[in-house]
Amino acid sequence: MTNPIRTTQLTQRFESALVFAHQLHQQQIRKITGVPYISHLLSVSALVLEDGGDEDQAIAALLHDAIEDQGGQLTANLIRQKFGELVAEIVSRCTEVKSISSWKERKDIYLNNFRDAPPEVRRVILADKLHNARCNLWEYSHYGSQIWSVFTGGQQGLLWFYQSIITIAESGQDSHFLLEELKRVVQELEQIP
Numbered sequence: 319m320t321n322p323i324r325t326t327q328l329t330q331r332f333e334s335a336l337v338f339a340h341q342l343h344q345q346q347i348r349k350i351t352g353v354p355y356i357s358h359l360l361s362v363s364a365l366v367l368e369d370g371g372d373e374d375q376a377i378a379a380l381l382h383d384a385i386e387d388q389g390g391q392l393t394a395n396l397i398r399q400k401f402g403e404l405v406a407e408i409v410s411r412c413t414e415v416k417s418i419s420s421w422k423e424r425k426d427i428y429l430n431n432f433r434d435a436p437p438e439v440r441r442v443i444l445a446d447k448l449h450n451a452r453c454n455l456w457e458y459s460h461y462g463s464q465i466w467s468v469f470t471g472g473q474q475g476l477l478w479f480y481q482s483i484i485t486i487a488e489s490g491q492d493s494h495f496l497l498e499e500l501k502r503v504v505q506e507l508e509q510i511p
Contacts (some may be wrong), residue, residue: 379407
């Protein structure tokens, strides 16, 4: 049986979001590899599109870390102005509360937000966590156990967080593709001593 062809069309809005994301994050790199951060944003957006997300969701995926990493409320206002209320809402719901100093408390709030989030937000979050987990697996294969020191919660905290996302997603109506792939990658991460 063949799947129907997806017909999501990307317009000038997506191109504008891509330029905006690059401008916001152009000085940012991935923690371990030093790869330009835009690679993560492009990958998350690609996963959203491959999962059947629409242009608003793909734009939100490009901008999902913008509020958290690049300007807070000012950036949130710019996103709303440039790309509309829905994109701004998705990005806002993907944002961790940086003002809380406790890593565990920040993650608990994020997980509660994920639990209550609408499907379009959950799709972007699952795509984000999937790409991060894939990167963790690659990083471990190239750099070894030293990668865990970069994460506040260490290896166990990161695995707890991924498993919590998976458990919440399994109780909802989340994407089968993103969820199953995240589960597969996290199982590989759990095999690391």
